[in-house]
Amino acid sequence: MTSKKLPLRPNVCMLVYNSKGRLFLGERYGEQGHWQFPQGGAESRYSLRENVIRELREELGLKKRHIGRITKLKSTHEYEWRTPPRYAHKKWRGQKQTFWLVEFVGKDSDIDLESHKEQEFGAWRWCSATEVKRRAAPFRRGGYLGPLREFLEFKKQKLVASVSRGKERRQGT
Secondary structure (H helix, E strand, O other): OOHHHOOEEEEEEEEEEOOOOOEEEEEEOOOOOOEEOOEEEOOOOOOHHHHHHHHHHHHHOOOHHHEEEEEEEEEEEEEEOOOOOHHHOOOOOEEEEEEEEEEEOOOHHHOOOOOOOOOOEEEEEEEOHHHHHHHEOHHHHHHHHHHHHHHHHHHHHHHHHHHHHHHHHHHOO
């Protein structure tokens, strides 16, 4: 089968946000300067949502109690590998990503990058959407634009709802 006929590997990519509305960005282990969102191949024996939880456990060491709301975004992104990784050889030509907004309800100390034998990230930080656009590996930035727009719209709606609830409380309704 030629590489053009190989399928794209299903992938979940997570925009993990904290209570301050900042996003988790990890620097790939052994690849200094390569910053990205947590992501991974979607295994067919799990639902996409279960794959999100599994990947967050493997890559960030998160337990279910550290994860709040999980929302599938509308954005998707497809890309082909220039050189497929060893695990993809003769199986996939690239990846088709779905994006997920994931509320982190734990403490920063709950994030454990060394919890999985195949460590994904060597460092991490909380970032604004603008910082993500600046820090993310250049070839990832284009795929991140749609999900980041959705995240900013989510934050705006959350702020409007919060302001409305505050007005209602002050007015005694």
